[in-house]
Amino acid sequence: MSLTDKDKAAVKALWTKISKGADAIGADALGRMLIVYPQTKTYFSHWPDLKAGSAPVTKHGKKIMAGVAQAVAKIDDLTSGLLDLSELHAFQLRVDPANFKILAHCLQVVIATMYPNEFTPEAHVALDKFLSNLALALSEKYR
């Protein structure tokens, strides 16, 4: 399910509208994920505070969205554009790739709460495809 030119345009258009709120989206999505999918907390046992709105969650949400921004910029070649991040996740973080789908879902729910008019079904399908391809690029170096 690779990205068509239409998909890429839709993702970029949506990103233009939501990028100013990227930090808030990232923090909310990550905090939400840790609550809705408690098994994901296992990756953050080294944090003093896992509550939504806490400092580590807010900081890390921002980091994640910087990665998403990088992916939007490299949308024409996600695999090479995200090589460094793939190596990080594969060799150091060793996050089970099934979790990428979970975070993608949380991102979409948060975008729906914050930008209900912009997150039309058409924008949703393009973003869903984009996040799936992003996850695939992130998994590239796993094995």
Place this chain on the structure above:
Amino acid sequence: MVKWTDFECATIQDIFSKIDYDVVGPAALSRCLIVYPWTQRYFGGFGNLYKAAAITSNPKVAAHGKVVIAGLEKAVKNMDDIKTTYKDLSVLHSEKLQVDPDNFNLLADCLTVVVAGQMGAAFTPEGHAAFQKFLAVVVASLRKQYN
């Protein structure tokens, strides 16, 4: 037996009392048909599903969206035994409609996105968790009679 906390029970009742069924049902189903187009395989008799605009304005999709959410309401009213409440619906989906049960999760995700859009910040992480737990129980109950 599914155990619901007081918070989870109250949250589900609260969410379903707040959402507009006539909007949410059709919106969730049409979003599912747009975001996951392979789900259109079950709606061959619904006419024009070629473009997103056609799907969102399709009266059969809208009508069926209302049927789906009316079915969900049965679960909301019988949270203590959704499995038994859904026995016939499960047989229907398995034997007559022959829906791949993985599709239930796709519709559940679209329903979550639509409810989130309706409720905005009021769709808190804790409320979101309760809502997804509820949908997970619904999906498991719908899968129960498949063999």
